[in-house]
Amino acid sequence: MSNSDFQQVTETATKPTQANPYGPNPADYLSNVNSFQLIDSTLREGEQFANAFFDTEKKIEIAKALDDFGVDYIELTSPVASEQSRSDCEAICKLGLKAKILTHIRCHMDDAKVAVETGVDGVDVVIGTSKFLRQYSHGKDMNYIAKSAIEVIEFVKSKGIEIRFSSEDSFRSDLVDLLNIYKTVDKIGVNRVGIADTVGCANPRQVYELMRTLKTVVSCDVECHFHNDTGCAIANAYTALEGGAKLIDVAVLGIGERNGITPLGGLMARMIVAAPEYVKSKYKLHKIRDIENLVAEAVEVNIPFNNPITGFCAFTHKAGIHAKAILANPSTYEILNPHDFGLKRYIHFANRLTGWNAIKSRVDQLNLCMTDDQIKDVTIKIKKLGDIRPLNIDDVDSIIKDFHTEVTTPLLKGLKDGKDEDVNAIDIEEPVSKKSKTA
């Protein structure tokens, strides 16, 4: 079903003048909901998405689009991953973007030495700290981790560029181990530490509690990275900001390992509700659709039908009771204003759940003059046909126009009077008998 089947509604809402009731909780004195930053990892985490193969040209196109949108950082695949990864990293560093360019490496001097030569503004270092990763990935203990972290951090700092140290699989790591290593790297002066929910197991209150604890231990900024295996990546990111995190890792459409991470667009939906002025002034929200289309095409996926903001029905209202209120004031059933994203809202009135307010609005659009009682009558006819089969806009318009002709043509009106059951005689594609068959 295309949007042309729907009726667009005119914006009539007035802007609220009072303080935002959905804004940061005043109890969260550490909250960065109004001052967060974005690290886009489409060209790192996103390259780990099953379908991703970005050539240099595509990487540059994506990096430029993200920069134009206004992300604060762009994170790139490790230059050690392959020779092409290294040269692409250098090429993007030379673009002169406003966004700072980062590359993401293992906690190894071998990797660090290559990374600092690429021209990046900063290096994101990661090492697994959970017992799973310590046993099955790198096989090192916390002392070894601390030792290599210090060596790599001091080396990167000596080159005058930013350095982040992140644990991997933070939510399955021992809390004391975690706090210990973060305290150590904070003391030697990292720009930020990272928390990573690498397997997507974290829930919002766990995230909040870990953030609050961590903020009592480190003075640097905290960056968060959430996988979406259990569908909580947006909520976890928001709750992390409430708890004092400053930076969130995102990817366009959330692409990454498995089903991905916090999506850029979805997080914008969340954040514009909480911090509308900050979000609208900092990011070019009307570019979200284009960026998502660019990346979706590059990795050969469709925009999910239920995507926040850009899903085909994200601003479509259907039930009669919803349509009525939306027509009176869009804020009734909308927390997001489609206009903020360069999009439009639709009332889906061609179905059996429709109501007479939605039909009245359509009658007005058709520039027909009918009384409320007449509109209620024609709505009954429309709902009856909608019970039999899916309707489109032309069906509804036909019924309305036929009915209008009847009630406004004295002769025809006289002829039709007293045989209201003729409603089923309108021209439909499927036989009316289907109704009795399925009843």
Place this chain on the structure above:
Amino acid sequence: MSNSDFQQVTETATKPTQANPYGPNPADYLSNVNSFQLIDSTLREGEQFANAFFDTEKKIEIAKALDDFGVDYIELTSPVASEQSRSDCEAICKLGLKAKILTHIRCHMDDAKVAVETGVDGVDVVIGTSKFLRQYSHGKDMNYIAKSAIEVIEFVKSKGIEIRFSSEDSFRSDLVDLLNIYKTVDKIGVNRVGIADTVGCANPRQVYELMRTLKTVVSCDVECHFHNDTGCAIANAYTALEGGAKLIDVAVLGIGERNGITPLGGLMARMIVAAPEYVKSKYKLHKIRDIENLVAEAVEVNIPFNNPITGFCAFTHKAGIHAKAILANPSTYEILNPHDFGLKRYIHFANRLTGWNAIKSRVDQLNLCMTDDQIKDVTIKIKKLGDIRPLNIDDVDSIIKDFHTEVTTPLLKGLKDGKDEDVNAIDIEEPVSKKSKTA
């Protein structure tokens, strides 16, 4: 890209014997994470999805599938919505399903009188309580709402069936108004009260706080309904259960008004992590894929590429560092076990981010015998080709087999020695010069 391009991995993880560290927070003494119930609303909220048109046959097919899966309740469109809605409701009530059948009506005696005659096990009553809905939808004040609620509740109770009273747009309603009306309806004996985030504005900590407060006011069960406009519907549902909610409204794929509500499959992903024994014993998780396909086909949408559990890459691992650890122990990078859902995991090894452990696993699968050093050498060749263009499994197998032939054939080995640069001479579809063009 189809899953046939990926390499399936054998399950080797052992079951944890200790208490679940991702389970309910012991501080949540009201938590229902281990005892929640599901109200599936695919045939009510889902019917309000833009693309939904379910005929009687399809409704019955969906209801039976949900019943087989194990949902506790199935909610149907109001019998007042249309004549067909009423007769479909009656037909589903007559199926004799294990799940209780509910219908969802406005807080009107007119609607209630029709609903109780359909044969349903319970009636879900809803009325808007936010200032938006009171002003632009029904235009009634809180006293009127209480009065009609009492009338409808007492009428439905007199018929001996279950009754739920829900506010609409609860998170934009006045807290005192809300608690007042819930306390009133609890006293006259509703089976449960409902909280509805009708516009999708709520965040997890708000949900938790409202639940905790509400549980001090009412003694009945609490049901929650979360829209997904800002991507938090799964996390909000989980956090509501932590705070004492008992029942969650879901729809298959989350279909509903706009971009929908908490999805059945996504919530299962969340809940199996927190309450594995409860979820696995109560619900037929291996049916999720079939139910999602059934509904997706009926409403003409695709399963989103990033859907929890059933997204095409939800259990696909790509980066070398991930693949290595997954091969050693799947729990390293997986919180969900694909086998619990009748699915399989894949290692995506045919790409430039691959590592030698993933290739070693493929070499073993091909039943070839190579030393670790040889595998590392062939991995370098594979990554070089992966830099130039997307790879498929046949590309990688060719490279491995060619290399294996070289190193195991003394004559060929002698001929090839000293000209390692020949790696680029393997048969590829695109000219090698593309590499220098994009470098």
